[in-house]
Amino acid sequence: MNILLSCAGGDHTITYPILQAVAEKHGPVGLVHVDAHTDTGDTALGEKIYHGTPFRRCVEEGLLDCTRVVQIGIRGSSYSPDPYKYCRDQGFRMVLADDVWFKSLVPLMAEVRQQMGEKPVYISFDIDGLDPSFAPGTGTPEIAGLTPSQALEIIRGCAGLNVVGCDLVEVAPIYDLSGNTALTAANLLFEMLCTLPGVESV
Numbered sequence: 001m002n003i004l005l006s007c008a009g010g011d012h013t014i015t016y017p018i019l020q021a022v023a024e025k026h027g028p029v030g031l032v033h034v035d036a037h038t039d040t041g042d043t044a045l046g047e048k049i050y051h052g053t054p055f056r057r058c059v060e061e062g063l064l065d066c067t068r069v070v071q072i073g074i075r076g077s078s079y080s081p082d083p084y085k086y087c088r089d090q091g092f093r094m095v096l097a098d099d100v101w102f103k104s105l106v107p108l109m110a111e112v113r114q115q116m117g118e119k120p121v122y123i124s125f126d127i128d129g130l131d132p133s134f135a136p137g138t139g140t141p142e143i144a145g146l147t148p149s150q151a152l153e154i155i156r157g158c159a160g161l162n163v164v165g166c167d168l169v170e171v172a173p174i175y176d177l178s179g180n181t182a183l184t185a186a187n188l189l190f191e192m193l194c195t196l197p198g199v200e201s202v
């Protein structure tokens with residue numbers, strides 16, 4: 001039986017144990033990762049398990065098929081002069097927010113579908129990938145991010161892929177004074193559920 005998995009966060013750390021379970025069933029998976037940050041730090045505040053480190057832990061444990069990883073919406077401040085080196089060294093495709101400002105992501109997603117092929121794919125959507133004018137209710141906002149319509153182009157562009165699970169993370173209700181972040185997140189998670197193969201029969 002195929003178990004369809006979707007999770008809501010919360011701290012992006014949750015993707016690490018989720019991908020441990022996913023990889024146990026499917027082997028190393030492709031990843032469509034939408035985020036302002038790469039989340040591939042080694043440690044933070046002396047800790048290995050942190051919301052800025054999950055994908056480095058996943059790489060170290062062989063949970064990802066690194067040539068089938070794309071990170072979209074990456075931007076913002078950094079402590080390193082070359083903050084994306086680790087990701088490129090792993091073979092990730094990096095799509096910086098600057099690269100897609102004011103653009104449709106339909107052509108990008110055609111390339112992503114080629115990259116992912118027919119093998120299992122996981123979608124991890126950090127709400128801070130969106131611009132904080134649309135989704136301010138998050139702990140590490142970064143200006144000049146993706147729009148909701150670009151988010152839909154990404155998610156709908158995953159239709160037809162062998163999506164084995166998804167998450168929507170980093171919504172922080174305490175900062176979501178209008179409730180719009182939760183509304184947007186719920187819609188994005190619904191859209192992701194619609195990409196899961198066979199979801200109409202669940």
Ligand SMILES: [Mn+2]
Nearest residue numbers: 012035039126
């Ligand atoms: Mn994140």
